[in-house]
Amino acid sequence: MTRKKSPNPQSEEQQPNEGRRDFLKQSTLLTALAVTPPSLLEAAELRWDEKAASYLEKMPLDLEINGKAQQLSVEPRTTLLDLLREQLGQTGTKKGCDHGQCGACTVHVDGKRVLSCLSLAVMQDGKKVTTIEGLANGDQLHPMQEAFIKHDGFQCGYCTPGQIMSGIACIREAHANSEEEIREYMSGNICRCGAYPNIVKAIVDVKQGGQKV
Amino acid sequence: MINFGYSRVSTIKAAVEALSKDSNAQWIAGGTNLVDLMKKGVTTPEKLIDINNLPLKEIKKTGNKLYIGALALNSEVAENELVRKEQPLLSLALQAGASQQIRNMATIGGNMMQRTRCSYFYNTDMPCNKREPGTGCGALKGFNRMHAIFGTSEKCIAVHPSDMCIALVALDAAVLVTGPKGDRRISFQNFHRLPGDTPQKDNTLERGELITGIEIPDNSYQDHVHYLKVRDRTSYAFALVSVAAAVNLQGDTIQDVRLGMGGVAHKPWRLTETENFLKGKKASEATFRQAAELALKGAHGFGHNNFKLKLAPNTLVEALKIAAGKA
Numbered sequence: 198m199t200r201k202k203s204p205n206p207q208s209e210e211q212q213p214n215e216g217r218r219d220f221l222k223q224s225t226l227l228t229a230l231a232v233t234p235p236s237l238l239e240a241a242e243l244r245w246d247e248k249a250a251s252y253l254e255k256m257p258l259d260l261e262i263n264g265k266a267q268q269l270s271v272e273p274r275t276t277l278l279d280l281l282r283e284q285l286g287q288t289g290t291k292k293g294c295d296h297g298q299c300g301a302c303t304v305h306v307d308g309k310r311v312l313s314c315l316s317l318a319v320m321q322d323g324k325k326v327t328t329i330e331g332l333a334n335g336d337q338l339h340p341m342q343e344a345f346i347k348h349d350g351f352q353c354g355y356c357t358p359g360q361i362m363s364g365i366a367c368i369r370e371a372h373a374n375s376e377e378e379i380r381e382y383m384s385g386n387i388c389r390c391g392a393y394p395n396i397v398k399a400i401v402d403v404k405q406g407g408q409k410v
Numbered sequence: 411m412i413n414f415g416y417s418r419v420s421t422i423k424a425a426v427e428a429l430s431k432d433s434n435a436q437w438i439a440g441g442t443n444l445v446d447l448m449k450k451g452v453t454t455p456e457k458l459i460d461i462n463n464l465p466l467k468e469i470k471k472t473g474n475k476l477y478i479g480a481l482a483l484n485s486e487v488a489e490n491e492l493v494r495k496e497q498p499l500l501s502l503a504l505q506a507g508a509s510q511q512i513r514n515m516a517t518i519g520g521n522m523m524q525r526t527r528c529s530y531f532y533n534t535d536m537p538c539n540k541r542e543p544g545t546g547c548g549a550l551k552g553f554n555r556m557h558a559i560f561g562t563s564e565k566c567i568a569v570h571p572s573d574m575c576i577a578l579v580a581l582d583a584a585v586l587v588t589g590p591k592g593d594r595r596i597s598f599q600n601f602h603r604l605p606g607d608t609p610q611k612d613n614t615l616e617r618g619e620l621i622t623g624i625e626i627p628d629n630s631y632q633d634h635v636h637y638l639k640v641r642d643r644t645s646y647a648f649a650l651v652s653v654a655a656a657v658n659l660q661g662d663t664i665q666d667v668r669l670g671m672g673g674v675a676h677k678p679w680r681l682t683e684t685e686n687f688l689k690g691k692k693a694s695e696a697t698f699r700q701a702a703e704l705a706l707k708g709a710h711g712f713g714h715n716n717f718k719l720k721l722a723p724n725t726l727v728e729a730l731k732i733a734a735g736k737a
């Protein structure tokens with residue numbers, strides 16, 4: 198993949214920093230450790246721990262988010278969810294449980310629905326991410342967004358972005374053939390307001406409408 | 411999450427080397443279990459080795475076996491034509507696990523390696539011999555509703571959480587691994603282990619051994635199979651008790667049968683004695699009841715999970731009835 202200069206100021210301030218050099222020094226230290234007598238090892242390991250804790254290395258990351266190529270750099274521990282919300286200000290994707298249990302953070306990566314809270318951003322290098330912000334075509338809402346409004350598919354609206362991303366995937370995966378199947382395949386998305394019956398209606402409607410999703 | 415180093419490998423050799431020479435490194439596949447455990451501070455690797463570029467995603471027929479690469483996704487395996495046609499029990503078990511979003515990330519290898527869902531194991535303020543050997547077992551006298559009734563030790567009473575593995579143990583699968591000392595093949599029954607005095611070890615893999623895939627030998631369990639998972643909610647929860655049942659019928663007579671049970675032991679529980687009892691018998695509720703009694707031999711509860719002593723045999727009977735078309 199070719200790297201273009203990014204027009205995004207965010208990524209300017211995240212250019213690989215001193216971290217890379219520190220890391221190389223660190224690796225050399227590790228190699229040295231391998232040949233150090235065990236008696237000296239403990240002390241050296243402690244020092245390494247101390248340095249490791251204070252050191253942050255960033256990794257370059259190319260992502261296409263909602264059709265726009267982005268050149269970024271992230272710490273390995275950054276999840277895709279935190280990257281979207283905190284670094285890129287795309288707060289449509291919601292953080293519920295942050296542990297894979299509620300589905301609020303559902304996004305599409307290379308066309309598949311996944312949980313962004315359990316996805317490390319660095320592992321998505323070169324992939325295409327679609328979030329709730331990427332569904333509408335200008336002022337024209339996505340058919341699933343329309344259907345959620347029409348069928349009253351949400352109350353507080355917190356789980357709604359994840360539900361909509363999952364609902365679309367559910368149809369694309371051909372798992373929307375009956376209300377029962379829809380419920381099963383939407384079960385990874387929890388709604389604390391209990392809007393489920395109307396969510397199912399919205400998905401049935403879009404499926405039967407036969408629009409392209 | 412504590413920060414860590416990260417690197418990608420694209421050959422199996424590099425993956426094995428990376429782990430063998432760095433005792434603080436761990437492989438990451440889908441990340442659905444590892445990232446969760448790292449967020450909770452249950453495990454704190456200093457380096458993650460991303461193995462997603464390894465060529466281990468294939469699902470194919472090799473001779474009289476079905477081969478599935480370790481990096482094949484749970485959702486892809488569940489919906490694969492070959493798997494559905496030849497090993498429908500595996501497809502059913504996979505579909506009963508987690509949610510579609512998680513199955514789209516979770517890999518076959520990672521699923522086998524996922525750690526217990528014991529809540530004491532997950533809570534770093536609690537004692538747990540599996541997380542920190544020697545600290546004691548919080549569940550033994552604590553809230554142990556989800557815990558094991560077979561093969562426990564006083565060191566640990568946790569259960570293995572995977573649904574897929576219950577089908578695989580019933581189907582006599584083999585695990586293919588590559589490590590610093592070369593390749594080996596482990597029968598699925600011997601892959602996971604009982605807690606004994608070393609509950610920190612979930613399985614018989616040695617450090618640096620990578621799962622490359624699994625193999626399932628051909629069988630005649632295409633028509634009468636069922637995976638029954640009993641859980642607190644109708645979907646998207648771990649099993650209280652689950653049963654994988656495959657029956658080969660001739661008329662009403664059981665020619666052959668395979669039974670795996672989940673949610674009851676530290677490893678996927680195979681019911682060989684029960685299978686032997688059923689062979690040659692008429693498929694009927696009465697026979698299944700007798701079989702279930704036999705299956706529960708040696709089981710005991712720890713208080714909150716005593717209900718499993720009733721739930722397990724009932725689940726077994728129901729799964730056999732559905733599999734044999736007697737429901």
Ligand SMILES: Cc1cc2nc3c(=O)[nH]c(=O)nc-3n(C[C@H](O)[C@H](O)[C@H](O)COP(=O)(O)OP(=O)(O)OC[C@H]3O[C@@H](n4cnc5c(N)ncnc54)[C@H](O)[C@@H]3O)c2cc1C
Nearest residue numbers: 439440441442443444507508517519520521523572573621
């Ligand atoms: C909310 C929730 C609900 C769930 N419900 C269920 C359920 O009902 N039933 C069920 O069965 N599962 C369930 N799961 C668990 C899920 O199926 C597992 O987390 C998943 O299968 C793990 O696969 P992974 O590829 O994401 O593994 P990772 O998280 O990437 O890795 C897990 C472990 O396996 C190791 N590993 C990965 N690949 C290999 C390999 N090839 N060789 C050796 N070691 C390897 C890693 O180093 C790590 O230690 C649930 C998970 C969540 C978060």
Ligand code: SF4
Nearest residue numbers: 528530538547566567
């Ligand atoms: S049952 Fe096992 S995993 Fe749970 S607290 Fe006891 S030792 Fe830890």
Ligand code: FES
Nearest residue numbers: 293294295300314
């Ligand atoms: S925030 Fe990701 S599943 Fe709850």
Ligand code: FES
Nearest residue numbers: 352354388389390
């Ligand atoms: S609408 Fe409130 S959580 Fe679903």
